[in-house]
Amino acid sequence: MSNLFKPGKNCWRVEHADRSAVLIDGENYFRAVRKSLAQARQRIMLLGWDFDERVEMHDTAEEPEGPLKIGAYFDWLLKKNRDLNIYVLRWDTGALKSFFRVNGLLTLIRWYFHPRVHFKLDSHHPVGAAHHQKVIAIDEDTAFCSGIDVTNNRWDTRAHEDKDSHRLQPDGNDAGPWHDAAMVVQGAVACALSEYAVQHWQDAGGKKIKAVTVKGDCWPKDLEADFTDCPVAIARTMPTMDDQLGVHEIENLCLDLIAAAKDFIYAESQYFASARIAAALAARLSEPDGPEVVILNPQSAEGWLESEIMDSTRARLFEAVRAKDKYGRFRIFHPFNEAGTPIYVHAKIMIIDDRYIRIGSSNFNNRSLGFDSECDVAIDASEFEGDEISSQIARVRNDLLAEHLGVEEREVGSLLEETGSLIATIDRLNTPGRGLGPYETPDVGAVEEWLADNDILDPKRADDVIAGII
Missing domain, CATH: 3.30.870.10 (Endonuclease Chain A)
Incomplete structure (x- = not known):
C-alpha cells in the first residue's frame, strides 16, 4: 500500500492492477479501445461527457478489423456476439446537439429498440454541472480511464501534423492538432472501475444491469504494459x-x-x-x-x-x-x-x-x-x-x-x-x-x-x- 494514497481522503479505493499502460493521443487510445471491445464477452459500459456514434477510429499503423465508425462497430460486435450488452451513459445537457444530427438521431432511435443496447442521458447532477468523467469498463476485466471522450475532435497521431485527412469532421473541416492521454488497466482495479460505472448508471436511473458471469481476457491485443503487478488508486x-x-x-x-x-x-x-x-x-x-x-x-x-x-x-x-x-x-x-x-x-x-x-x-x-x-x-x-x-x-x-x-x-x-x-x-x-x-x-x-x-x-x-x- 502507498503511504500517500488514503482511501476516504484523497482516493476512493486502491486496487491491484495486473497490467496497466499509458496511452498517448487519440490514435493509440482508439486502437486499444477497439481491440479491447472486440474481446468483450458480456458487457461494455461507456461513461462520457460526450458520445458521437459517427466517430471514426482510424489507425495509420495497423489495418483495423470491423467498421471504423464507433456506432457501426457496436452493431458489428452485437451481431458477432449474442451475449453482449452495451451500456452508454452520457451527460444529458451536452447531448442536446445530438438530436439535431439526422444520422445521430436515427442511430439513437434504432438503439432505443435494440434489446442489448442501453442508452441513458445522465441528469443526476446539479444545475450547470457536467458528467465529465471518461470511463470504459469491459467485462469487469479491463477498463480505460482518461480525458478522451468517444466523440469527434479527439483523434490525432503523436505527430500532430498540420493537415491530416483522418481528422476531418463530419462537416468536412480538419479538427486540428489535439493532444490527449489515457490509462488502461486490467485486474481488480478494472473491476472497481466497472463498479463505479454501474453506480453512476443506477444513480442516473438506468435499468438494472446484467451481471458479468464469465471471466475473459480483454486486454488490448499486442499492447505492451507499462506497469505490472502494482496497486492503482481511483480518485x-x-x-x-x-x-x-x-x-x-x-x-x-x-x-x-x-x-x-x-x-x-x-x-x-x-x-x-x-x-x-x-x-x-x-x-x-x-x-x-x-x-x-x-x-x-x-x-x-x-x-x-x-x-x-x-x-x-x-x-x-x-x-x-x-x-x-x-x-x-x-x-x-x-x-x-x-x-x-x-x-x-x-x-x-x-x-x-x-x-x-x-x-x-x-x-x-x-x-x-x-x-x-x-x-x-x-x-x-x-x-x-x-x-x-x-x-x-x-x-x-x-x-x-x-x-x-x-x-x-x-x-x-x-x-x-x-x-x-x-x-x-x-x-x-x-x-x-x-x-x-x-x-x-x-x-x-x-x-x-x-x-x-x-x-x-x-x-x-x-x-x-x-x-x-x-
Whole structure:
C-alpha cells in the first residue's frame, strides 16, 4: 500500500492492477479501445461527457478489423456476439446537439429498440454541472480511464501534423492538432472501475444491469504494459446533492502530490484556473530547495466563453504564482507542431518526480475539483523495491516531453540526467517549429494592478477566491 494514497481522503479505493499502460493521443487510445471491445464477452459500459456514434477510429499503423465508425462497430460486435450488452451513459445537457444530427438521431432511435443496447442521458447532477468523467469498463476485466471522450475532435497521431485527412469532421473541416492521454488497466482495479460505472448508471436511473458471469481476457491485443503487478488508486470528484455528499478526492490528491514533490512537478491540463492548486504550487516554489514546476496548457481555451473566463483566470493565477517564485522554478508552456500551429492540450496528467503518475478526466479548475463528476487513476512507485516502476514513470514523462519537443525520448532522459532540471532540459532541446512556447501574460500591467488589490492565493474567505478570479 502507498503511504500517500488514503482511501476516504484523497482516493476512493486502491486496487491491484495486473497490467496497466499509458496511452498517448487519440490514435493509440482508439486502437486499444477497439481491440479491447472486440474481446468483450458480456458487457461494455461507456461513461462520457460526450458520445458521437459517427466517430471514426482510424489507425495509420495497423489495418483495423470491423467498421471504423464507433456506432457501426457496436452493431458489428452485437451481431458477432449474442451475449453482449452495451451500456452508454452520457451527460444529458451536452447531448442536446445530438438530436439535431439526422444520422445521430436515427442511430439513437434504432438503439432505443435494440434489446442489448442501453442508452441513458445522465441528469443526476446539479444545475450547470457536467458528467465529465471518461470511463470504459469491459467485462469487469479491463477498463480505460482518461480525458478522451468517444466523440469527434479527439483523434490525432503523436505527430500532430498540420493537415491530416483522418481528422476531418463530419462537416468536412480538419479538427486540428489535439493532444490527449489515457490509462488502461486490467485486474481488480478494472473491476472497481466497472463498479463505479454501474453506480453512476443506477444513480442516473438506468435499468438494472446484467451481471458479468464469465471471466475473459480483454486486454488490448499486442499492447505492451507499462506497469505490472502494482496497486492503482481511483480518485473522484462528485458534487454535493440532496441524495449525495460531495466528494473531493481528486483535489486532495493533487494537493498531496504537490506537497510530496522533491524535484519535479510536471503537469498537462486544459486549464490553469484553481486558486487552491496555484496556492499549493506557490508555497513549494517559495522553498529554497523546492521542486521545479512545469505545466503544459493549450495556447487558449476552446470556445469564446471558456477563453474569456479561463484565459483571464490563468493570467491572474500565473502572475500570482510567479510573484512567489523566488528561485525561478515555474514555467507554463504551449506545444506547437512543425508548422508552428498550436496543439490543443486536452490531456489531464500529473507526474511527480519519478514516483507518482495521475491520469484521468480532471483539470486544474474549480469545476473539476468540486462541481463536475470526475474520475482519475494514479500509481505510486515509492513503496516498491527496485526502480522498475519509477523508471517507467520517468520514461512516460520524458516521452511526453520528447513528443512536444520533436526529439527522441532517450535525448530527454540523457539531458535531464546531465542538467538535473526539467526547465534547463526543455530550454536546451527547444527549437523553432515543433516545440514548446512559453506562456506570456496578456496585458501584464492590468493583471499586476488587479493582483495588488486581490491576494487570490491568501484570501480572507473561501468565497473571495471564486469571486476574485472569475
